[in-house]
Amino acid sequence: MIVRSKSEVDCVDWGNGLSYRFLTQRDNMGFTVAHTLVKAGSKSPLQYRRHLEACYCIAGRGQVVTTDGTTFNLSPGVIYALDDHDEHFLIACSEGDMELISVFNPPLRGDERHSFDQTEFSHY
Numbered sequence: 001m002i003v004r005s006k007s008e009v010d011c012v013d014w015g016n017g018l019s020y021r022f023l024t025q026r027d028n029m030g031f032t033v034a035h036t037l038v039k040a041g042s043k044s045p046l047q048y049r050r051h052l053e054a055c056y057c058i059a060g061r062g063q064v065v066t067t068d069g070t071t072f073n074l075s076p077g078v079i080y081a082l083d084d085h086d087e088h089f090l091i092a093c094s095e096g097d098m099e100l101i102s103v104f105n106p107p108l109r110g111d112e113r114h115s116f117d118q119t120e121f122s123h124y
Contacts, residue, residue: 012113015115017038023107032110038060040093040098042091045088046087059097059099060093062098065088066086
């Protein structure tokens with residue numbers, strides 16, 4: 001059995017926020033669970049080419065926007081799932097940070113970070 005508190009897990013600055021990686025590849029569970037903080041007012045161009053991801057909003061507000069401009073509002077109690085390695089923008093409202101519980105399959109190594117210095121969607 002694995003039992004961990006937030007103070008015991010690795011915290012990674014993923015580019016536009018923090019990711020507390022509760023379960024990673026080394027845990028042999030087949031998926032990753034992270035508590036993700038998205039900085040207020042940030043806009044992140046993201047794509048997961050090797051992972052599928054689902055995010056459940058637990059605090060704050062924001063949007064996930066597809067490349068064709070379709071916009072989905074995020075607020076506590078809303079989940080979105082990137083089931084086709086979708087390019088997308090993750091946007092946190094300027095009023096405050098947004099918090100998500102993120103699940104990745106296959107699992108992350110645990111040290112991945114995004115790079116927003118590119119002209120393409122950041123990926124890992």
